[in-house]
Structure formats: C-alpha cells, structure tokens
Amino acid sequence: MSRIDAFETALERLADVLQQPDSEYIRDAAIQRFEFCFELAWKTVQQTARNEGVDIASARAAIAFAWRNRWIDDEAAWLQLLRARNLTVHTYHQETADTVFKQLPYFEGPLRSLLTSLRHHDARS
Numbered sequence: 001m002s003r004i005d006a007f008e009t010a011l012e013r014l015a016d017v018l019q020q021p022d023s024e025y026i027r028d029a030a031i032q033r034f035e036f037c038f039e040l041a042w043k044t045v046q047q048t049a050r051n052e053g054v055d056i057a058s059a060r061a062a063i064a065f066a067w068r069n070r071w072i073d074d075e076a077a078w079l080q081l082l083r084a085r086n087l088t089v090h091t092y093h094q095e096t097a098d099t100v101f102k103q104l105p106y107f108e109g110p111l112r113s114l115l116t117s118l119r120h121h122d123a124r125s
Helices: 001-019 022-049 059-066 076-089 093-122
Strands: none
Touching: 001 022, 001 093, 022 059, 022 076, 022 093, 059 093, 076 093
C-alpha cells in the first residue's frame, strides 16, 4: 500500500469514528485516528517533496511546502491541525482531550482537500 493510500484509509477511518455516538471510548479512538491522519498527511507531503528533490524534516515545513505548492488552500487551518496534533500528547487531561475531540470534525475538510491535491499531483507525475 502506498503512503497516499494509507493516508486515505486513515482518513476514512477517522470519518467513520466521527459518525459514532459520543463516548469516552469514541473520543479516544477519534483522537488516535486523527494522530494517524495527521502523521500520514505530513509524511505523504514529505515523500512527495523528496521525489521532487526537496528535503522536509518537520510537519511545519511540510505544511509550508504544501501551501507554497497550492496543495492546501488554508494555511491557518493546517497550523490549527498542527497545534491540535501537538496537544494529543496531553490527552490524558480530560479537558485537553475534549478540546481536541471537538475540533476533529472541522479537520476532516482540510485533510480531504490535501488528499485530493496529492492524488492530482501524483496522477500528473
């Protein structure tokens, strides 16, 4: 399975869990799936950039690269995703977990948009 296919699968799994009735278990599963999506998103950008001879070492650099290449159209939303991802290491705090969980439905759009852009880019390459 390619990295872009893994990203798509992770995104579908996130969408599935977000359709479930809220519970602590669902919240925790959704946060974990968001982490998978975010990691695969930036690492897919990293791999695509590497294929073009550009080295990217961090999620923030991947967001900037995707923005410059018009693979994402809302840099501020992606920086919000990055902040939420950084908070996930603190989801043992109930309040932090709830804050991240409430943001997840809004993150699906930017993630899907990046996936579409990467698919189009991949098809042209």
